[in-house]
Amino acid sequence: MADSMTQSAQISSSQGLADGQNSVAAKDTKMSVKDLVHWRDPKKSGVVFGLSLLTLLSLAAFSVISVVSYLLLALLCVTISFRIYKAVVQAVQKSDDGHPFKALMEKDVSVPPETFRKHVDASLTHINRLLKQLRKLFLVEDLIDSLKLAVVMWLLTYVGAVFNGITILILADILLFAVPPFYEKNKTQIDHYMEIARTQVNTTMAKLQEKLPGAIKRTKAE
Numbered sequence: 007m008a009d010s011m012t013q014s015a016q017i018s019s020s021q022g023l024a025d026g027q028n029s030v031a032a033k034d035t036k037m038s039v040k041d042l043v044h045w046r047d048p049k050k051s052g053v054v055f056g057l058s059l060l061t062l063l064s065l066a067a068f069s070v071i072s073v074v075s076y077l078l079l080a081l082l083c084v085t086i087s088f089r090i091y092k093a094v095v096q097a098v099q100k101s102d103d104g105h106p107f108k109a110l111m112e113k114d115v116s117v118p119p120e121t122f123r124k125h126v127d128a129s130l131t132h133i134n135r136l137l138k139q140l141r142k143l144f145l146v147e148d149l150i151d152s153l154k155l156a157v158v159m160w161l162l163t164y165v166g167a168v169f170n171g172i173t174i175l176i177l178a179d180i181l182l183f184a185v186p187p188f189y190e191k192n193k194t195q196i197d198h199y200m201e202i203a204r205t206q207v208n209t210t211m212a213k214l215q216e217k218l219p220g221a222i223k224r225t226k227a228e
Contacts, residue, residue: 043186055183062179066172150211 045051064073085107092106105111146152165174189196 043182044190045183045187051183055179058179059176062172062176066176150215 041047042051042054061073061077064076068076089106092103095101096103142148143152143155169177
């Protein structure tokens with residue numbers, strides 16, 4: 007009796023250890039966007055960066071419909087070719103392995119309602135916050151912030167005259183994967199210069215605010 011209880015305890019402990027290892031392995035296989043742009047796993051980051059850059063370059067050269075059609079056509083060519091190849095191999099070897107994509111076909115790809123509602127609620131929170139901020143800026147609740155927005159929009163008119171939307175997205179994609187590792191290597195120096203620039207901007211804004219008439223100076227909402 008004691009031996010059976012000991013064996014069951016050992017089995018449960020080994021199962022628990024295996025489940026823990028599986029959960030750790032599952033966590034390791036999942037990478038966040040932050041891990042990708044910081045190149046925690048160079049292979050995965052390289053694949054994502056290469057595919058995203060290739061897609062954007064394709065969109066710059068061809069229409070969206072052509073790019074999507076070619077991508078789906080390439081995917082179909084791969085899956086159909088592999089399906090035919092496995093069917094020929096099974097016929098030659100006289101095996102009964104079944105459909106080569108059976109494991110993928112049996113996976114549940116449906117989106118749970120709870121997950122969908124969770125993401126919708128999170129998106130709605132950000133949208134409402136953005137709408138409130140836009141109302142403050144365009145209705146000039148704070149003159150300084152509205153002037154900052156006007157300067158940014160004015161600068162963007164020059165950016166738009168030089169680059170189109172796809173070119174900006176390509177540059178943004180390159181910077182997204184290039185800036186984070188560069189920042190990690192030079193964090194101290196960059197933070198130092200950023201603090202100097204922030205101090206200079208705040209000083210300039212303070213001087214500008216002091217020169218404004220009292221009726222339109224920045225007022226903090228209580």
